[in-house]
Amino acid sequence: MAVKIRLARHGKKGAPIYHIVAADSRAPRDGKFIEKLGVYNPNTNPATIDLKFDRALDWLLKGAQPTDTCRAILSYKGVLYKKHLLGGVAKGAFSETDAEAKFNKWLGEKESKIAAKVNKLATDAKNAEKAALAAETKVKEERAAAIAAKAAAAAAEATEAEVEEPATESAE
Numbered sequence: 001m002a003v004k005i006r007l008a009r010h011g012k013k014g015a016p017i018y019h020i021v022a023a024d025s026r027a028p029r030d031g032k033f034i035e036k037l038g039v040y041n042p043n044t045n046p047a048t049i050d051l052k053f054d055r056a057l058d059w060l061l062k063g064a065q066p067t068d069t070c071r072a073i074l075s076y077k078g079v080l081y082k083k084h085l086l087g088g089v090a091k092g093a094f095s096e097t098d099a100e101a102k103f104n105k106w107l108g109e110k111e112s113k114i115a116a117k118v119n120k121l122a123t124d125a126k127n128a129e130k131a132a133l134a135a136e137t138k139v140k141e142e143r144a145a146a147i148a149a150k151a152a153a154a155a156a157e158a159t160e161a162e163v164e165e166p167a168t169e170s171a172e
Contacts, residue, residue: 002026005059005066005074007040008033017041020051020070022059035059040073046117051077061086078107 002025009030011017018040023033037059038051056079060066066074074080085099 003034003059003062003064005037005056005064005070007067007069015043017043020056020073022064025065045121046114049073049077051079053077053079053082057082057086078103078110081106 003022004025005020005022006029007018008021008023009016009018019033019036020038020040021033022035022037023031027033035055037056038049040050041048051073056074056077060074060079060083071080082103085103088094089096089099
């Protein structure tokens, strides 16, 4: 039986959420699967990935083949890198402690990149909100100035009309 690590679509129309599953390659996309390995939600920014790291690694070591999208997800979470390091340990290229140190270093860098992206998105959202508020304030001030000018013109016309009325009455 050929096992694939792939996505099974769930969620509502236009807002998909995917389950990451290990399934027989002959089974339908959303059909029977062997084990659920996690959840992938592409609707958030950055995408939310909840993965059972050890189980995914175990399936890869057993020979399961990930699809292209699942390969990207597993790479993003570090499962493929961990598999690569374990292969190096098996060949005797370096020790298990060295592999763990390399993986932890990589994981720390990855988490800092993700945190930087989240912070950047938050500051961009705040800046966009401030810019929208400034534009709205500018429009409000322009409207107030236009209304004030219109009111001043109306008041000027009213005073002109009052000044002209006595002159026309005295002429009669």
